[in-house]
Amino acid sequence: MASKSIFFRFIFSGFFIVFFSACSNKKSSVTDKKNTPNIILFVSDDHGIDALGSYGNSIIKTPNLDKLASEGIRFTNAYCTSASCAASRSVILSGLYGHATGSYGHVHDYHHFSTYDNVQSLSKRLSNAGYLTARIGKYHVAPESVYVFDEVLEADPRNTVEMANASVDFLNGDKPFFLYFCTDDPHRGDPFNPEPWDAPNNFGNKKEGYVGVEEVIYNPKDVLVPEFLPDTKETREEIAQYYQSVSRIDQGFGKLMAHLKNSGKIDNTIVIYISDNGMAFPGAKTTVYEPGIKLPCIIKDPTKTNKGITNSARISWVDLTPTILDMAQVDFNSDDFHGKSFYNILDTEKPKGWDKIYASHTFHEITMYYPMRVVIDGDYKLIWNIAYPLDYPFASDLWASSTWQAIYRNDQKYFGHKTVEAYINRPEFELFNLSKDPNESNNLANSDQYLDVFNAMKKKLKIFQQNTNDPWLIMWDNDASLQGTGVNL
Template identity: 55%
Template structure:
């Protein structure tokens, strides 16, 4: 849900409007002989600043850079919740997770699950005549809600092999268009500590024997770009070097998948979307709704794009993905409501009027990490409502144990990047930031008398968002 929300409410489409959406696709892309295939590629914990096409001078992502050169790169794309399962539920439903029920992790004892009434993207596309397949990380439940026609085999840390395992599905002689949901576990933390390296960084999935078809790209910690929200200490540089290596593996998987599409003769009729589920797995990004946690890479390549290689500044979020893909497919249902809206109309624009506000809603990561936050973000100002502000900010287990966080503590540092450790752990009820003058979100204006009118206006917008998306946590305005 974006700007003009008080006028629009939910995206409401009658059967006639749905028919119009289908007609619009046909008219706009009359050169296409059939409905487009759609491939959605989701990486795990990949930050926006860690691709060449987004300005990183060190990390090697030539395939993603080439994809961006063929399409559009969004500079203001946001997840709505910086947690794996919860974010993926939004991607596949077009609904904020406070409404779809996937409040946090699906796996193990966390056991969060979406409500049965949710009609997900793969189910809607199947009903519209698409073949649907998923491969790699799934991480949502129940399967009846997020049902694909087929689950393809392939370890989610081996992206080139994953791409090869998609060949038969992509090259099928079936006349139906297809939807492929391709989800890697890189560059998520994992694989243990690299005890043979200085500072014993997390491996980020890297291993000595490598992965089939992948030419591992390694990085010198001294050459790493340390973002301002992280501490520039040797432990952090060592971990970022491992993270970069994992990002380059992601890139090679994307390159191989595009090659598979081309070899099958499908690339010229396929929409490719690349996103990350949330920010990088470091304190200050993942699990937070500060900019590094929610402002993410989003690259969209369509076969009919004329204005190629552009950067679009529209504020889009992951609740918009399902409506956009259904719009591409001419498959928008006439009897169902989404929280997002299609961003297909802005794909040829560098600047998009009417896309000036976005929202976020985070409640859990792990089951032990209850810390609900709601956010309204405009182009310049951002308001975070920390509903559980009386609690110390909770840590994901892997972030707490990370060499970066522990190394910073052992050094006796009182700051973590631009923010003090105390400010990171103990947050006020409201955080209001001027992103133009304070892009690092460290000067809280919520108690500034000169900004009270703006604070009250943004609080009102946040309440309206909660009302219109049926957020149960709206009660907290009165009770806490």
């Protein structure tokens, strides 16, 4: 009997060793990792670097976002790929340029652009890896089967305080989480066609205010007018409304951070603040000029030792998905994305090899066909206006804005530092030296002195289009007969 007992103990022990060994060799999910970070991606709507204290605006009040910058990393050369809400958000959540995924423009109403259903989104990848994912506020991507989240939280997207309060239970959950927190502010608000025409848009502000929000009111005389805009009464009135909307974002952000602290998870949560595109004024939103695509990006990672620094790396929203997967310790194939992770240079002030980005805009509204492709490398920026024989199309809300109408109705020659003619009728190519001409006023594309630079930049743009399966690559030959022929790139 003793020998049998020893035999069975040996067999059982061997089974346990084999079983334990098999289990230990199984790849662990994020829920098995003690130090797996939570991640909050906070995305505002039409917020440029012009309206943040931490980016140099001395008038606007954004204390909570400024605190995030003082405790984290502020990027000074961060870019979206398309200055259009839906197109930009598809890139943020996929790591792929919109021209390669079918996300050419707006998804809603009759526009109906939609991402191909084989795309693996950030939220889906994180959910598959064991994260609990949730979204709240503006969505503006399609289809939902691609951009799927485990939970959808409900709140008024114009009231970020209410949004923050609606996120409390999610923040207090047991699993590592990814929260996609998207405001409607400071997007222009209804009505887009004001009556009278010179009434400023409200940018979502209401006379009665919002519950839980202490509205910050600005005097139009005090606002800072960017050089690309005309310094008029109408412009100043609209910027004052825009500032008020931004300050509402800041209050909600502060409330969200307070809830995160109360959850006990603030020291294990990476917080990212970005915008989808630049301010909703002509010359910024829907353009690929700097005010439209150069945006705020502030990241606080509690594990990083460098705090309150600026990072000069040129990064793009196409880099966000691989970067966030890196932050989350989720394995991925880098070939799945057009962007690349910048997590390893996050707290480096002047990282080498991060001086080039691309942009790709095709539509805003479906009636606004005006594809543009951009490369920025070092000091130089090249814009290819593929449909340059057409007048530059206006988004409906920007056309009706009192800022534009004050110029249009009074037959003014200039809109900011550009002529109205130059703004509406653009050349095929625009080449700028951003270090000497940050306002993009002096087009060097036709200068013999810059011919070598011009040709080199065009070559880079073509290679970019080839590498990202851009259907508009075909247009370099300028042969309209090839359109719709099914030519393979």
